[in-house]
Amino acid sequence: MPMHRFGPTRRDVPAIGQGTWFIDQADRDAAIAALRLGLDRGMTHIDTAEKYGGGAAEEIVGAAIAGRRDEVFLVSKIVPDNASVAGTLASCEASLARLGTDRLDCYLLHWRGALPLEDTIEAFERLCRAGKILSWGVSNFYVDDLEAALAVAGEGRIACNQVPYDLTERAMEQQVLPWCETHGIAMVGYSPFGHGRFPGPQTPGGRLLAEIAAAHDATPRQVALSFLTRRPSLFTIPKAADRQHAAENSGAENVRLSATDIARIDGAFPLAPAP
Ligand SMILES: NC(=O)c1ccc[n+]([C@@H]2O[C@H](COP(=O)([O-])OP(=O)(O)OC[C@H]3O[C@@H](n4cnc5c(N)ncnc54)[C@H](OP(=O)(O)O)[C@@H]3O)[C@@H](O)[C@H]2O)c1
Numbered sequence: 001m002p003m004h005r006f007g008p009t010r011r012d013v014p015a016i017g018q019g020t021w022f023i024d025q026a027d028r029d030a031a032i033a034a035l036r037l038g039l040d041r042g043m044t045h046i047d048t049a050e051k052y053g054g055g056a057a058e059e060i061v062g063a064a065i066a067g068r069r070d071e072v073f074l075v076s077k078i079v080p081d082n083a084s085v086a087g088t089l090a091s092c093e094a095s096l097a098r099l100g101t102d103r104l105d106c107y108l109l110h111w112r113g114a115l116p117l118e119d120t121i122e123a124f125e126r127l128c129r130a131g132k133i134l135s136w137g138v139s140n141f142y143v144d145d146l147e148a149a150l151a152v153a154g155e156g157r158i159a160c161n162q163v164p165y166d167l168t169e170r171a172m173e174q175q176v177l178p179w180c181e182t183h184g185i186a187m188v189g190y191s192p193f194g195h196g197r198f199p200g201p202q203t204p205g206g207r208l209l210a211e212i213a214a215a216h217d218a219t220p221r222q223v224a225l226s227f228l229t230r231r232p233s234l235f236t237i238p239k240a241a242d243r244q245h246a247a248e249n250s251g252a253e254n255v256r257l258s259a260t261d262i263a264r265i266d267g268a269f270p271l272a273p274a275p
Helices: 028-040 052-065 085-099 117-129 143-153 176-182 204-215 220-228 243-254 259-268
Strands: 003-005 012-014 045-047 073-078 106-109 136-139 158-164 186-190 234-236
Touching: 028 052, 028 243, 045 052, 052 073, 052 085, 073 085, 085 117, 106 117, 106 158, 117 136, 117 143, 136 143, 136 186, 143 158, 143 176, 158 176, 176 186, 204 220, 204 259, 220 234, 220 243, 220 259
Parallel strands: 045 073, 073 106, 106 136, 136 158, 158 186, 186 234
Antiparallel strands: 003 012
């Protein structure tokens, strides 16, 4: 599995990981089996959140990683309404308990809310000093939010910004990705299959993906995951509650897109769709 340096953390993390939104809606044993198969295949970056299923997703992740904690780069998130100083400390403890672990590799503010960033960041730094989290980051932050967080935290503290990023939703490449790269922050793309809206085989884009996939003995989704992680700053976290899906997603590690492939995908899924 290709490994990318995760922002300023000095950790190399699989470019393709595993998401868990709605994983609690799937058959529990199947979901755990899918996550474990993903771990077996190197997708050891697992993303979850206290919000997902009201903690149920974290419990499933806890079951999946039981006995394998050290293999995993474990990420969870706090909802902004909880992100006061005391609230962040309490939410983190609750997430650690549901996950059955003593530490998170990265803890994210799920999106920017009304509580002061200063308070959330102070709590994140306290959690770092206590060894409860090894790094922290943000999610759904645009450049003005990132500037605000940077002004509070200083350089070298924000590990990542987790944002929507799929073939049909590439807006983050315009300003957020360059900003993250300038400041050495990982950009973790979520919903890489558009949360169920992957380009169908009858669409022009879908046909191109199929053609490129055939040339690489791969699948269109594997080509998409490879494209979405084509820069060292990029990570992706497809969610799969199905073992076959997890196996297919992990197989993207073998796809090495050429500059021509990338240019063709770039043309078929333009950065800024025509108005
Ligand atoms: N920070 C945020 O605000 C935020 C927002 C959204 C998402 N996220 C994170 O990003 C993760 C991924 O995004 P997402 O869950 O929205 O959607 P996604 O990964 O784009 O798509 C998930 C859907 O694709 C299906 N799928 C996965 N692999 C497949 C394959 N190889 N073939 C066919 N279908 C496949 C899954 O089915 P099965 O489950 O049946 O396998 C599921 O229905 C989330 O789970 C979450 O961890 C973060």
